Amino acid sequence: MSFDRLIKRIIELKNPTVVGLDPKLDYVPEFIRRRYLDNDGWTLKAAAKAIFDFNQAIIDQIHDVVPAIKPQAAYYEMYGHYGMRTLEKTIRYARLNGMFVITDGKRNDIGATMEAYANAHLGAVTIGDSQLEPFGADALTVNGYLGTDGIKPLVDICRERDKGIFVLVKTSNPSSGELQDRLLDDGTPIYAAMGDMCEKWGADTIGEYGYSAVGAVVGATYPRQLSELRERLPHTMFLVPGYGAQGGGAEGLVGGFDKNGLGAIVNSSRAVMCAYKKEGCDERDFAGAARREVLRMRDDITQRLR
């Protein structure tokens, strides 16, 4: 109904971060790749199996430290339906381990079709007497370019099933300003107008911490806009990508949080998945290196929130 479940877990673990699982095959250590590619050949199926083992080992090592994972759908679609099976299994495994799962799909469409996406990723599908959860994540990232009727089916499911969405507002990439920073005729930048729509869409779903089920994606790479939007959107939880590998530093993140140190969750993907490469440790210790990196990230961010 809101992001209360996520926020509770952030408070319990004293850790407002999320690990992006965007597993390119060359992030996966060779000993795992060989486990499948040597036996099954260089196939999409073998790659998808190797990626699941990689994800599973990382989840084992981080689930008691980090509240959430964020699998990026593109890196699963890359391996066709085998990859999507790995996405399903990764989501299930993370949830069994108590983690909150945000599928990063940036889905968007007209109302009837958005209902299909909402059921696919957050809800259930009815087949005869069965109610089946295809992917079963806790939250989904979405794109609001189509306006309210592309968002409403999601909000309905958030309300019914205690789920959440994050709408793209100000993205972390270099060219995000080409459209998002343009000013409307009343002087509002497009990203701020999109943010205002998030406040409106979430208005009936505000939880006990003051945040609704409709969050926003706001990049760490744009600290000025992050602070500005925190002020402007008091009920909108932020998912903040761009920390670490994309160049956003911890100082710039502080403005994304409210006065209680809540209201934002910061994502890191590559720096965690490839921590073993940066450390230069034995690749068999890749999940241990991931754990050391998430602890470092937690401390790097939380020490600035006090």
Next chain:
Amino acid sequence: MSFDRLIKRIIELKNPTVVGLDPKLDYVPEFIRRRYLDNDGWTLKAAAKAIFDFNQAIIDQIHDVVPAIKPQAAYYEMYGHYGMRTLEKTIRYARLNGMFVITDGKRNDIGATMEAYANAHLGAVTIGDSQLEPFGADALTVNGYLGTDGIKPLVDICRERDKGIFVLVKTSNPSSGELQDRLLDDGTPIYAAMGDMCEKWGADTIGEYGYSAVGAVVGATYPRQLSELRERLPHTMFLVPGYGAQGGGAEGLVGGFDKNGLGAIVNSSRAVMCAYKKEGCDERDFAGAARREVLRMRDDITQRLR
């Protein structure tokens, strides 16, 4: 490299239409549903198999009349990885039958991730010595909210592999105006600014008919904007949803075409898939009814282009 392949086929068949394959399970006739659900139980797998049979029969009946199909990714994701397998198989089957396939995924992300989507849907993935095509469509719909670096990886693949993209410009849904119709400080509506970006993104990929590899989605439900954009975007091929079930009539479509009767392809989904329900014929004739409906649609549209 451009939309020449699609346009050639449109000219050959004298038919600027595309059939949307958005197969909700209750569009599938009962005799096909029972084929799987009675044996395999009410599972995602059984549903996905039934949907493939449904798609296959429709493709058999329309491939010599209609140049393209447009499977909507959401209706495959609804059935989890089994659904995605049906999407792969549907794309392959349609291409084997000479059809151009537009995957309607409205994907969008930052550059590195967009490269993964581009490889997944239009390109190939490298695994060891293998180059594998996960979905292998001819074109993909995308959302341009993130600007150039979310589009460039797609344009590169269009150039290398003779593929195309359609960027959401003015969508067919009732609330599309909430953001898309807002005016920028120079008086340009957002949809027109997005259209201008399509012209720019496609500039180096213009083919022999004058259209680039970067098309635009413009809804039949907004005929004024459709005509306006046709004038404004001379090198941008239009994918026009909203004809038929969504309420756009054939008269309003004319403005989407250029003086040679080219430059647009009109989509119909439900009216084709559910033609047997509307006709009231035996459900075993559903694919025949689909064929009768695509012939009717072809004539309805082309007679207005002369």
